[in-house]
Amino acid sequence: MNIRVAIVDSDRGTREGLAALIRTTPGLRLGSVCHNGHSALCELPAAGPQVILLEANLRDCPGYVGIARLRAAVPGALVVVLSREPNPRAALAAFAAGAHGFVALSSPPVGIVEAVAEVMAGGAPLAPQAARALVERCHVEPLPVVEASELTRREEEVLAGFARGYRAKEVAAWLKVSIFTVQTHVRNIYSKLGARSAAHAVARYGPTARLASARPE
Incomplete structure (x- = not known):
């Protein structure tokens, strides 16, 4: 089933570039393409997108007002904010307003596609700049470690790939499985660890040595 993306x-150039990316990516289907918050609020409720790629700080929706309005108008839609300034403070403001993901607009195409897949899998994609700040905060305030027995061997291998800095597609290649298999494992990992992103899951799982021992069979 294709994921409906609005x-x-x-910015016209950005809209056209994103639209071309969605059209040419297997598993994604382009829905409405809107140039401001007002047109989005008019069109999206009827279109029923599953994921909304939303510019941060739209002119007619200053701050992150647009996130709350869109979530109210399109219940169930997942909002991924695309920011030209992906700093930690902006990310926290977006999540506080109800965003499900926060990605740098300068991300390579594969990064935006993977953000859509991750948010659909139950995660919260986060720009690396903001993720680094979160990891450093976890170093200061360590999270409770989850028991090793809670993950299967294959789930540990998927998480080990993320600990190496791999994206979901790279983890699939490393383990010699399909991207869909990896996404299924990611959903299970997030559920078991109470995590919202790959970085959060790695931090929740504890010592790096535990993941270092996980290798593809």
Whole structure:
């Protein structure tokens, strides 16, 4: 089943680039393409997108007002904010307003596609700049470690791939499985660890040595 994706961005070039990316990516289907918050609020309720790629700080929706309005107008839709300034403070503000993901607009195409897949899998994709700040905070305030027995061997291998810095597609190649298999494992990992992103899951699982021992069979 294709994931229905809507785009809301004030820049024409950005809209066209994202639209072309969605159209040419297997598993994704382009829905409405809107140039501002007002048009999005008018069109998206009827279109029923599953994921909304939303420009941060739209001119007619200052701050992150647009996130709350879209979530109210399109219940069930997952909002991924695309930011030109992906700093930790902006990410926290977006999540506080109800966003499900926060990605740098400068991300390579594969990064945006993977953000859509991750948010659909129950995760919360986060720009590396903001993720680094979160990891450093976890070093200061360690999270409770989850028992090793809670993950299967294959789930540990998937998590080990993320600990190496791999993206989901790279983990699939490393383990010689399909991207869909990896996404299934990711959903299970997030559920078991109470995590919202790959970085969060790695931090929740504890000592790096535990993951270092996980290798593809």
